[in-house]
Amino acid sequence: xxxxxxxxxxxxxxxxxxxxxxxxxxxxxxxxxxxxxxxxxxxxxxxxxxxxxxxxxxxxxxxxxxxxxxxxxxxxxxxxxxxxxxxxxxxxxxxxxxxxxxxxxxxxxxxxxxxxxxxxxxxxxxxxxxxxxxxxxxxxxxxxxxxxxxxxxxxxxxxxxxxxxxxxxxxxxxxxxxxxxxxxxxxxxxxxxxxxxxxxxxxxxxxxxxxxxxxxxxxxxxxxxxxxxxxxxxxxxxxxxxxxxxxxxxxxxxxxxxxxxxxxxxxxxxxxxxxxxxxxxxxxxxxxxxxxxxxxxxxxxxxxxxxxxxxxxxxxxxxxxxxxxxxxxxxxxxxxxxxxxxxxxxxxxxxxxxxxxxxxxxxxxxxxxxxxxxxxxxxxxxxxxxxxxxxxxxxxxxxxxxxxxxxxxxxxxxxxxxxxxxxxxxxxxxxxxxxxxxxxxxxxxxxxxxxxxxxxxxxxxxxxxxxxxxxxxxxxxxxxxxxxxxxxxxxxxxxxxxxxxxxxxxxxxxxxxxxxxxxxxxxxxxxxxxxxxxxxxxxxxxxxxxxxxxxxxxxxxxxxxxxxxxxxxxxxxxxxxxxxxxxxxxxxxxxxxxxxxxxxxxxxxxxxxxxxxxxxxxxxxxxxxxxxxxxxxxxxxxxxxxxxxxxxxxxxxxx
Amino acid sequence: xxxxxxxxxxxxxxxxxxxxxxxxxxxxxxxxxxxxxxxxxxxxxxxxxxxxxxxxxxxxxxxxxxxxxxxxxxxxxxxxxxxxxxxxxxxxxxxxxxxxxxxxxxxxxxxxxxxxxxxxxxxxxxxxxxxxxxxxxxxxxxxxxxxxxxxxxxxxxxxxxxxxxxxxxxxxxxxxxxxxxxxxxxxxxxxxxxxxxxxxxxxxxxxxxxxxxxxxxxxxxxxxxxxxxxxxxxxxxxxxxxxxxxxxxxxxxxxxxxxxxxxxxxxxxxxxxxxxxxxxxxxxxx
Numbered sequence: 001x002x003x004x005x006x007x008x009x010x011x012x013x014x015x016x017x018x019x020x021x022x023x024x025x026x027x028x029x030x031x032x033x034x035x036x037x038x039x040x041x042x043x044x045x046x047x048x049x050x051x052x053x054x055x056x057x058x059x060x061x062x063x064x065x066x067x068x069x070x071x072x073x074x075x076x077x078x079x080x081x082x083x084x085x086x087x088x089x090x091x092x093x094x095x096x097x098x099x100x101x102x103x104x105x106x107x108x109x110x111x112x113x114x115x116x117x118x119x120x121x122x123x124x125x126x127x128x129x130x131x132x133x134x135x136x137x138x139x140x141x142x143x144x145x146x147x148x149x150x151x152x153x154x155x156x157x158x159x160x161x162x163x164x165x166x167x168x169x170x171x172x173x174x175x176x177x178x179x180x181x182x183x184x185x186x187x188x189x190x191x192x193x194x195x196x197x198x199x200x201x202x203x204x205x206x207x208x209x210x211x212x213x214x215x216x217x218x219x220x221x222x223x224x225x226x227x228x229x230x231x232x233x234x235x236x237x238x239x240x241x242x243x244x245x246x247x248x249x250x251x252x253x254x255x256x257x258x259x260x261x262x263x264x265x266x267x268x269x270x271x272x273x274x275x276x277x278x279x280x281x282x283x284x285x286x287x288x289x290x291x292x293x294x295x296x297x298x299x300x301x302x303x304x305x306x307x308x309x310x311x312x313x314x315x316x317x318x319x320x321x322x323x324x325x326x327x328x329x330x331x332x333x334x335x336x337x338x339x340x341x342x343x344x345x346x347x348x349x350x351x352x353x354x355x356x357x358x359x360x361x362x363x364x365x366x367x368x369x370x371x372x373x374x375x376x377x378x379x380x381x382x383x384x385x386x387x388x389x390x391x392x393x394x395x396x397x398x399x400x401x402x403x404x405x406x407x408x409x410x411x412x413x414x415x416x417x418x419x420x421x422x423x424x425x426x427x428x429x430x431x432x433x434x435x436x437x438x439x440x441x442x443x444x445x446x447x448x449x450x451x452x453x454x455x456x457x458x459x460x461x462x463x464x465x466x467x468x469x470x471x472x473x474x475x476x477x478x479x480x481x482x483x484x485x486x487x488x489x490x491x492x493x494x495x496x497x498x499x500x501x502x503x504x505x506x507x508x509x510x511x512x513x514x515x516x517x518x519x520x521x522x523x524x525x526x527x528x529x530x531x532x533x534x535x536x537x538x539x540x541x542x543x544x545x546x547x548x549x550x551x552x553x554x555x556x557x558x559x560x561x562x563x564x565x566x567x568x569x570x571x572x573x574x575x576x577x578x579x580x581x582x583x584x585x586x587x588x589x590x591x592x593x594x595x596x597x598x599x600x601x602x603x604x605x606x607x608x609x610x611x612x613x614x615x616x617x618x619x620x621x622x623x624x625x626x627x628x629x630x631x632x633x634x635x636x637x638x639x640x641x642x643x644x645x646x647x648x649x650x651x652x653x654x655x
Numbered sequence: 656x657x658x659x660x661x662x663x664x665x666x667x668x669x670x671x672x673x674x675x676x677x678x679x680x681x682x683x684x685x686x687x688x689x690x691x692x693x694x695x696x697x698x699x700x701x702x703x704x705x706x707x708x709x710x711x712x713x714x715x716x717x718x719x720x721x722x723x724x725x726x727x728x729x730x731x732x733x734x735x736x737x738x739x740x741x742x743x744x745x746x747x748x749x750x751x752x753x754x755x756x757x758x759x760x761x762x763x764x765x766x767x768x769x770x771x772x773x774x775x776x777x778x779x780x781x782x783x784x785x786x787x788x789x790x791x792x793x794x795x796x797x798x799x800x801x802x803x804x805x806x807x808x809x810x811x812x813x814x815x816x817x818x819x820x821x822x823x824x825x826x827x828x829x830x831x832x833x834x835x836x837x838x839x840x841x842x843x844x845x846x847x848x849x850x851x852x853x854x855x856x857x858x859x860x861x862x863x864x865x866x867x868x869x870x871x872x873x874x875x876x877x878x879x880x881x882x883x884x885x886x887x888x889x890x891x892x893x894x895x896x897x898x899x900x901x902x903x904x905x906x907x908x909x910x911x912x913x914x915x916x917x918x919x920x921x922x923x924x925x926x927x928x929x930x931x932x933x934x935x936x937x938x939x940x941x
Contacts, residue, residue: 378824378847474810474849478868479861522851522862525702525739529814529823545706554707557857565703569715573697575666584856596898639694646765647715652708 002064004055005084007071009034009048018073023066026059027079034079044153052082057128057158060084119286123156126275130157131175135164135182135194135229141218144259145181148216151263155271155291165193169200173208176277177270178242180233181259183218187451188225190232198229201236208242210277214266215248218255222454222497226250231441245269245279250441267291312337313394317347319359320401322408329408332356340389344376344400347388348412361412370465374412375401380471380530382464403468405476405484419467422483426511428490433501449498460493460540463533472534474526482520485527485537488512492544513548519558554654560584566655570648573638657689658786660777661723663741665734665886666701672886674912674928675733678919679779685795685922686787690731693722695766699740701887702853710758716744717755717770718762724774733779733915735885736852739811741776746816748772778812779914780884781819784828789835797923799837802936804917805878806830806840807869807892809885810849823847829884829914836921843876845869850891860902866891867903879936880910882917889913910935 007026013034019027026040036049040063043053054060064083071079130152134145145161152159157177164182172178185191190198215237217230227250234248246269249262268287272280314337322329334355338347345364352359364372364384372384376391377399392398406414449457463469466486470476476484494500495508512518518541521527528538545558554563564583568576581590638644648655664676683690696719700712720741723730732738748755749772759769783792806829813823821828824847830840850869851862870892873881883889891899893911900907910932912920920929 474865475851475861478864482861520858520861522854522858522865523810523849524853525736525814526810526849529810531815542706542709546708549707558706561857562703562707565701566707566711569698569700569704575698575701580856589856593898596901598894598898638697640766641697643695643718643766644697644715647718647761648711650761650765651711651714654707 002068003084004060004064004067005082006049006052006054006060007036007067007079007081008050008052009036010050010078010080012076013078014076016075018075019070019079022070022073023063026063026067027070042153042156044150044159056153116283116286118280119283119290122272122274122280122283122287123290127176128156128158129175130159130177130179130270132159132161132179132181133164133167134161135180135191135197135233137183137185137191137193140255141181141183141191144216144218144255148179148181148263148267151291152267152271155267155287157267157271163193164191164197167197169197169204169206172201173206173211176211176275177273178211178213178237179266179270180213180215180230180237181218182215182229182233184220184223184225184227184229187223188228190229194229198232198236201240205240208237208240211237211242212245212270212273212277212279213237213242214244214246214262214270216251216259216262216266217248218251218259220454220458221252222449222457224449224451224454226252227441243277243279245273248441311340313340313388313392313396315388315392315395316397317351318397318399319351319411321359321411322402324410338388340387342388344374344381344383344386344388344391344398345372347398348383348400359412360410368464370467371416373403373465373468373471375403375471380404380468382468385464403471405471405473416467419470419484419486422487423466423490426483426487426491426508427504428487428494428508430494430497430499431501431504432499453496453498457493457497460489460496460536463489463536465533466490469527469533469537472527472530472537473521475520475522479516479520481516483511483516485521485541488518488521488541488544489537492518492540495544509548509551512544513552518544518548557584563655566648566652570645570655572636573641573644574636657687659689659691659728660731660782661693661726661728661774662690663693663696663699663719663723663730663732663737665732665737666698672889672913675886675915678913678915678924679733681924682915682919682922685924686783686791688731688782688787691726691728693719693726693730695722699737701736702740712740713744713747713754714758714762716741717748717758718766718768720744720774720776721762721766721768721770724770725768729775729777731777731779731782733886733913735778735809735812736887738776738778739814739817742812742814742817745772745776778818778884779918780828780832781821783832783918784821785819789831792832792918793835796835796837796921798921798926798929800833800839800917800921802838802933803841803877803879804833804838805843805873805876805881806833806846807873807881807883807885807888808847809852809883809888810847811885811888813847829882832914832918833882836918838917838921841873841876841878843872843878845872850888852885852887852891855891855895862891863895863899863902866895867899867905867907870896870899870907870909871903871905874906874909878909880912880932882912882914884914886913908940 015029015031015033017029019034020029026037027034028037033048035047038044038046040056040059041049041053042056045053067081071081132145132148134141136142149159149161182194183191215230215234217227219227230248230250234244238244246266249258251258268284268291271287271291272283274280317334317336319332319334320329321332334351336347348359348361361374361383362371364382366384368382368385372382373380374383379391380403388398400412402408402412402414406416406418409415466489469486469489470484473485475482491508491512495505495512521541524538524542527534549559549562552559554560561580561584564579565575568579680690697715699716699719705712720730730741748770763769808826808829812818813826815823818826826847833840845868848865848869850866851858854862870881881892883892889911896907896909912932919925920932
């Protein structure tokens with residue numbers, strides 16, 4: 001019997017489809033080359049398999065003859081393979097030089113020759129299936145399940161990912177190796193796709209004796225019931241007699257790192273469970289070494305959602321350039337045709353590669369990296385996230401410049417150190433008072449809060465890039481001392497967090513209310529117009545202003561402006577500018593307007609187009625002198641003014 | 656047949672910026688727009704009252720919108736800030752129905768009306784371009800502008816949902832209108848940048864620097880004058896331009912006029928004022 005240990009494709013495939021026609025279970029021919037299907041490989045990757053990953057399970061036996069037939073039929077003789085006979089590998093001499101065998105990945109070599117006899121027996125011994133169940137509301141857990149499956153192949157496992165929705169509860173006991181990855185929804189509830197299975201398992205209580213499992217739970221620690229769905233499954237599996245091979249991992253909103261830790265520890269552990277369901281813990285170190293050999297390769301691949309392909313756009317790219325050595329700036333203009341679905345970063349990369357290699361910009365992670373911000377056609381955007389078709393139409397101009405408000409280092413690269421130092425100085429991180437609260441499964445203390453507060457906090461912190469948020473403020477570029485909305489929002493978010501300690505809250509409020517804090521923002525409408533992040537920030541910081549006004553009893557120019565604006569509207573239904581100027585500016589401010597030329601500009605008629613001169617005279621002479629044309633010194637009341645007064649009295653009696 | 660719409664002058668048109676009020680009536684008459692006064696309408700809070708009580712500001716705005724709605728009309732305003740504020744309340748009511756009901760209950764108790772989301776806010780600029788049409792405006796021109804005009808939009812209404820079908824970040828409506836009125840639009844970068852108008856009385860230097868940046872950018876781009884879509888920002892750009900120039904050390908002297916004035920002048924109203932403006936723009940320069 002012919003057993004193929006590994007098969008791979010060398011270069012120069014002519015894509016004749018012969019191999020695919022003979023053995024479609026192993027070969028697939030793409031536009032440029034034939035490839036070895038992931039399903040028949042230990043590493044679960046789809047490529048030419050030049051790394052020499054071994055054949056998975058019994059595929060080398062099942063398709064051995066056909067692979068040989070395909071290699072023989074290949075007109076350019078690029079299908080190479082190794083045969084296995086009684087555990088020894090026989091390299092096909094003419095196609096596999098010794099150097100290539102030596103360069104093969106550790107994992108592949110281990111299958112054939114490495115590792116102890118016990119490990120060999122474990123890896124080659126029958127059923128190596130692994131069930132990965134996910135409970136997912138937004139897709140995060142599903143994504144992690146897919147990634148986990150990719151990595152599981154490194155440990156000689158044959159993983160299958162199952163959506164909990166529609167999963168047969170009676171079959172749980174058949175999966176001797178089970179990993180569960182689940183998020184928690186709402187206040188400790190199961191995700192929608194897991195609810196039915198949870199109810200069934202709870203009702204039927206099937207015996208899970210002989211099942212080995214581990215759980216990765218995703219949640220948000222700002223909720224009372226942090227990761228409850230995961231801990232519920234943990235308790236249920238133990239209750240039904242399953243064997244927990246690794247501690248349940250609790251992941252907060254930044255779940256990548258703790259998931260990585262879990263998968264690095266839980267996978268080799270569960271891979272040590274043999275066919276009978278016994279955990280061979282003595283083989284753990286060997287299994288870890290075995291699995292780490294091809295780890296990097298296994299996580300490679302495109303896990304991002306597919307993009308909708310759009311037609312090419314012919315546009316003119318206008319690109320800001322700055323050379324610090326020459327202290328010279330200017331604009332490059334480049335005519336280009338780009339796919340509409342390409343991101344701004346894709347375009348910049350193309351320019352860098354094909355037009356000018358000296359172009360400097362910050363690269364992102366293709367998923368909204370906070371530091372990839374640029375200004376494009378007046379919008380502040382993340383270059384690695386926003387598509388060109390969202391910014392310009394066919395034949396249009398795409399004007400790309402650095403983010404405003406930050407010093408430019410070179411071309412589109414700005415210096416974020418001012419943001420970092422401001423954030424460091426503002427200390428927006430948690431400093432909780434000691435408290436008697438709940439504890440997490442890992443023993444660390446956890447504060448509690450109302451669900452509404454948790455929702456508010458979550459919404460306020462749901463900002464893609466705080467660095468970008470800084471640049472949304474038009475004031476930020478004109479006031480170097482202004483802390484900026486990105487910093488202030490983080491501070492305010494911490495202030496309203498009930499877990500924050502009193503002394504920290506006081507310090508944060510003092511910082512927010514300082515001269516360079518929330519009052520330094522001249523116009524929140526400039527922030528609010530930038531989509532949800534801008535609206536979130538401007539709304540939250542407006543609330544911060546309200547709290548400060550209350551705590552300072554409307555003192556200072558800002559307090560006086562709000563107080564007298566409100567009062568003048570309440571008194572007449574209209575704004576009385578005379579009152580405002582007098583109360584907010586005061587005599588010194590009014591006098592300065594005279595010396596600064598504001599009054600003269602009014603009086604000499606440079607500002608208006610033909611209004612009666614009396615108005616100018618009135619503005620200059622009558623109080624408040626020097627502030628310009630105030631033709632209606634005392635407002636008349638609007639009709640039905642009492643309705644306005646009633647509105648004030650019903651809603652806010654402070655005015 | 657005249658197009659009917661309710662008129663909300665905003666906070667400044669009937670106070671410091673009376674020239675806007677002078678011009679809006681004749682220009683609307685020329686273009687067949689019938690303005691209906693809302694004498695009960697109050698100030699919209701100017702985003703100042705909102706700092707203390709967002710609910711109170713929303714209630715003031717909802718009451719104004721309800722007054723127009725009771726006549727079956729949309730609201731026309733000449734002020735970008737007022738338009739932005741009305742759009743804020745309209746959006747808030749759409750997004751949070753329970754909040755809308757709560758505020759409406761108060762407005763109903765105090766004024767006997769409520770806002771049901773039917774009456775919408777329209778800025779003069781969007782109304783002219785989208786409803787009246789540039790063709791009709793062009794046909795009505797008597798005194799073509801024949802000036803290089805920079806359009807100032809500000810930030811208040813330049814967001815999705817508040818600027819009609821115009822691009823929020825690279826708008827062209829005002830440039831199209833300037834062209835229709837016989838002027839030459841001047842492109843410059845800062846046409847949507849805020850000049851910090853809400854903080855004119857409370858924050859000095861940054862507001863002046865922002866004002867100076869807009870003025871000098873327009874001037875260095877070749878503009879003879881700036882036309883503003885915002886009555887509130889008008890005060891920064893106009894009354895405070897010499898002070899802004901001193902603080903920022905930039906050349907900022909330039910005539911400023913409101914959108915309503917520009918349209919009225921081109922349509923043949925106040926030829927004496929227009930002559931004075933041309934003299935200032937082309938001879939005096941500021």
